[in-house]
Amino acid sequence: MKNEFPILNYPGSKRNLLSFIDEYTTSHIPKDKAVFDIFAGSGAVSYFYKDRFKVYANDSEQYSSVILNALLKFQPKNKIDELLKEMDRFSEFNKQKLISVYNDWINKEKELLVSLKFDEIEQFYLSFPNVWKENVVLNNMEVTIEKLRTLPFYCLFTSYYSGNYFGVYQSVEIDSIRFAIEEADLNIETKNMLLSALFYAMKEAVFSKDGHMAQPLGLSNNLEKLFKRRNVSIYEKFVQKVTDFFSISFLTEDKGNKVFNYTFDELFFNKMDLFNDVGFIYADPPYTDMQYSRYFHLLNTLVNYQYPEMTMYRGNLSKGLYTENRFQSPLSQKSKAIVYHKKLFDFCKDKKIGLAFSFAYPFDPVSQPTNRYVLNIFDLIDYGKNVFKGDFQYYTQDYNHSNNRNSNSKKVLEYLLLYTP
Ligand SMILES: C[S@@+](CC[C@H](N)C(=O)[O-])C[C@H]1O[C@@H](n2cnc3c(N)ncnc32)[C@H](O)[C@@H]1O
Structure with a gap:
């Protein structure tokens, strides 16, 4: 049975791909160390691992760290x-x-x-x-x-x-x-x-x-x-x-879970000691140039509750009625994403930390549009082969993301790039 506890309809959620991820990752995660879900989003993968491993979970969005804390730390003790x-x-x-x-x-x-x-x-x-x-x-x-x-x-x-x-x-x-x-x-x-x-x-x-x-x-x-x-x-x-x-279906096991609300830069430049206790990284970054802070800006506004100023765009309100200070992630930018992911690969190689890297990419990149994707997955696969040599494999699975149902033109392949030192 799958361990699931959905809160949001999250774009790019791995909720329906847990068996695929499980099949190729679980046997490579050391039991005595933490598995670190560094772009944890709705927490689908973190929660899935919760009853078997110590889980660290991070995301740059504040609403995500609220959900992760609830999923990984809440204990229903009182009435x-x-x-x-x-x-x-x-x-x-x-x-x-x-x-x-x-x-x-x-x-x-x-x-x-x-x-x-x-x-x-x-x-x-x-x-x-x-x-x-x-x-x-x-x-x-x-x-x-x-x-x-x-x-x-x-x-x-x-x-x-x-x-x-x-x-x-x-x-x-x-x-x-x-x-x-x-x-x-x-x-x-x-x-x-x-x-x-x-x-x-x-x-x-x-x-x-x-x-x-x-x-x-x-x-x-x-x-x-x-x-x-x-x-x-x-x-x-x-x-x-x-x-x-x-309810009894909520998993309460906590083997020392931790939740963070850092950006990639903060995590890999300022907080590197967090990785001392980490045996495996699961990385599921944004695939397209859509900013996550756009999808759920209302949730951050709810958490902060600061009566924010509105964002104006060329003198007009934005369609989404956005308010000030939305985080713009460089990982959702075409010019920058691959640089970050290469850095992640180098880091794992240097520290000998296992890595599973998820990415969704068009099923047929020749006939389907790739212009919204932040990188070409084959460039990253080539980089993985170069850096990790024989310790690198990758796997794929057909998948239609929920909002693309019935649409063959948007059919994607889910990639799982794996480094097992
Ligand atoms: C594809 S989603 C992860 C989905 C997640 N695996 C799940 O099943 O719900 C990518 C996540 O990366 C986060 N993210 C984007 N840029 C980031 C950055 N610079 N640092 C940390 N997290 C970032 C987004 O907020 C988003 O939640």
Whole structure:
């Protein structure tokens, strides 16, 4: 049976390739050392190894380290009922504050959603007073970023993302659960578990493609989906995932796991001593020039909860309604990625640390487009052969990434490059 505990629909997730990875890696991982998942993302591979090895997991994205901490460190010791009761107590306080400001909007939204008023709902959401519109006053409350930062309750999602990514009431629920996570007296592992459960609920409700959060869908072309998504209860989905964390199917084994939130540069230039205890590296970097910070920027905004400034692009808001300080990874840049991966290969060779390197690449690079890929996999295979000599092999498996279903033109081969010293 596969060890799985999904939180997000993660682009490039290895959730459906665990047997393939298992087949070629597990027998090469020394039992007395840690296996280090250096681009751990949604944690699919880290969690898979958790019951057999000590796992170190890293990712440059903050939301990822929240999930990794929950998957690798959370221990369901206390009673779930008491925890949820405590959450409800704080969450209700915040919710009542928000309802007092947004009451008319919440009631109107409910009415439109229940009666399936397709023709009115678009206008309703377009007229919602959020921070993306200037100089809005709502029940004597100014909806400006400066003003929102001074309020004694949480309303970031309600004032930034109501009417685009989420509904008004859904945003009220997100803000209120987030408030409770901050205010309740929790240890850090429980806090990360609750944030991960809230990520899951947001993924289930978000009005965007494939559960990613790169940009909200246009209202008029997607009204059916809009009604479906807006009727998802954030609270119910949140409780469902928290319950999963407390169920017997959640693996609690912890052989000394550690989680890091470093960039590749920080890891390999400043934190090299972390590798003293590492017997095997699993590396699953970005394959294309799409930045991961784009897919899930909302989750970092939720964790930081800083009422960030908006990002403008040529005087306009970005389609994804991005906010400041998104990390732009050089590994998602064509000119740079291969330099980094060669450095990783050199490092493993020098330290004699085993390496499994995953990469998805078009099935037929001659007839299929490769222009979004950050490197040519055959260049890296050649480099591996040169550096690792006889200790290098590679394996492939046919795979259609979930968002490319039914599309032969996007068929990819999953590569696993392996160094076993
Ligand atoms: C293909 S995904 C990994 C997916 C993961 N194996 C899973 O199953 O969910 C690549 C990951 O690399 C991370 N990443 C990108 N650039 C990075 C950098 N410079 N340093 C560390 N992590 C980086 C991204 O945030 C992303 O989570």
